[in-house]
Amino acid sequence: MKKGFVKVVPETIDDLWHLYNIIYKGDEVYAYTSREIKQDEKYARAKRGERVSVFLGVKVEKVAWDKLLGRLRVHGTICQAPEIVPTGAHHTLNIALNTPITIVKEKWAHHHVERLEAARKASEKPIVIIAIDDEGYALATTAQYGVEVKVEEKVRLPGKLEAEKRSVATKEFFQKALNSLRQIWSESQNPPIAVIGVGFIKNDFATFVEKEAPEIAKSIVDIKSVNNSGVAGIYEALRSGVLAKTMKHLRVMEETEVVEEVLKRLGKGEGKVAYGLEEVRKAIDFGAVELLVLADTLLREASDTERLSFEELMRNVEQKGGKVLVVSTEHEAGAKLTALGGIAALLRFALPENPS
Secondary structure, three states: OOOOEEEEOOOOHHHHHHHHOOOOOOOEEEEEEEEEEOOOOOOOOOOOOEEEEEEEEEEEEEEEEEOOOOEEEEEEEEEEOOOOOOOOOEEEEEEOOOOOEEEEOOOOOHHHHHHHHHHHHOOOOOOEEEEEEOOEEEEEEEEOOEEEEEEEEEOOOOOOOOHHHHHHHHHHHHHHHHHHHHHHHHHOOOOOEEEEEOOOHHHHHHHHHHHHOHHHHOOEEEEEEOOOOHHHHHHHHHHHOOOOOOOOOOHHHHHHHHHHHHHHHHHOOOOOEEEOHHHHHHHHHOOOEEEEEEEHHHHHOOOHHHHHHHHHHHHHHHHOOOEEEEEOOOOHHHHHHHHOOOEEEEEOOOOOOOOO
């Protein structure tokens, strides 16, 4: 930290997500990369260059996170490189998993270091959630950046009066859901599974899995009731906390709970909450902020001046004994926070009313 740099090796997609939220415009990032080197022949016809592996640094202009390909793209101008590569030229570093990189900042903010430490400690597997009822099923995996919906299937089972037809159709439906579950469970290296749903179908499905795939059934750690089916049921389970036992270490759960608490206090008209930059700034000045909540986009998409201003607010909160939570906009809670202006705070006490 004294020299302003850290060296990291991203090991999971979550790690790339954290780096996406840490690397800003103006930082320098160093890594091994490949670059086309053209032969310097003044009068020769232009030839295709040779692609070589080089270690170089770029002054960051833009960062893009590619969740589907599992990589981070850091674009900027070359600030340090071997003699064969011209400095000042543009280059994009593709940061893949298990690629060592060095990040240099003029100043490392406390929330950057905290985020790196959290990423270093977070080694838990994702959780697979299957929401199933007689209208269909949805499968999602959790990550620290949010929930990724993998499959959603609709179904119409025969009514309870057609018992024999319903029994055959339910078995086929369960087999299809199990096939999807098996594929995602295997791809995610056999993580814990939570089965949720409306009514008794979820329990019947869990029994079916136990009979047909006992190795998968061993990973089922929770079976819970929700009021909504499909993807809506998965988000409800996160909001309501019914999966708290399953997800006690997962960041997305913490973020969801905090945003729901903000909305609950606003809904009740309580004074111990603030949202929007002006109101939150006032609460910080009063020393009233217990927890400052910011959307990640607020920091990532801010200009240098704006970001320094936000980081000053964060420092002020911490100096007065409060905490800071940066919320991912890759899940429902982050979208709700964005609708409130991307910044809110839970307060120790209500602010005094402005005199009319």
